[in-house]
């Protein structure tokens with residue numbers, strides 16, 4: 001059981017969360033707090049339920065029991081409109097950036113803005129698109145289409161597209177998967193820059209230990225349906241717990 005921390009502003013509070021699919025018991029008593037302005041890394045082997053947890057946070061799945069409170073609201077109790085409003089405050093960076101191939105970078109970024117924010121002038125749209133592209137260091141790609149960009153650039157544009165709605169919470173699902181080591185380092189830096197510039201609170205799902213070490217204010221290790229250990233990267237991996245040691249040993253670290 002993790003400690004209550006009444007002095008901090010908790011944006012995600014998960015208590016005793018359970019989720020099964022038939023007889024596959026994926027989450028079994030998950031507890032997690034994400035405090036405002038904090039990057040929390042969720043580590044765990046393939047199939048341990050990291051994505052299921054994220055999907056419960058954005059109500060794409062519903063827990064069997066337990067509490068999942070996001071920005072002060074229990075997500076499983078929200079109606080459609082409340083959910084839509086909540087999701088606008090959450091930026092979700094998917095494993096595959098899912099940009100529209102037929103649109104330019106500018107059009108990809110305008111799309112969520114025009115769809116979700118009423119009465120913006122052309123000048124305001126341009127200003128916001130350029131500002132967010134500048135923040136991810138890719139202003140020069142504004143008129144290109146995704147097929148002309150590298151995997152790392154597409155990932156950055158995907159992050160820019162979520163940032164354009166100024167989310168309070170960012171959820172990164174395997175942000176460095178499939179990228180070369182240098183590009184991984186750049187994405188890790190970007191995740192930290194996003195936190196500084198946009199004051200976001202984030203969950204970063206990964207099995208990349210370099211990513212965990214460089215982006216995580218706190219690391220939480222999901223094993224056997226719950227968080228076996230939470231703390232700084234060093235606190236978690238100083239542990240003598242054999243499953244944590246073996247996770248460390250099998251995941252290459254630079």
Ligand SMILES: Nc1ncnc2c1ncn2[C@@H]1O[C@H](COP(=O)(O)OP(=O)(O)OP(=O)(O)O)[C@@H](O)[C@H]1O
Pocket residue numbers: 021024026044045046047048049050051052053
């Ligand atoms: N909608 C669903 N219906 C049935 N089973 C599901 C569903 N979603 C997830 N699962 C199962 O739950 C388990 C956990 O899946 P999840 O996608 O959360 O794993 P993960 O930890 O994110 O893995 P990876 O690192 O490979 O992405 C898997 O065995 C998966 O098959």
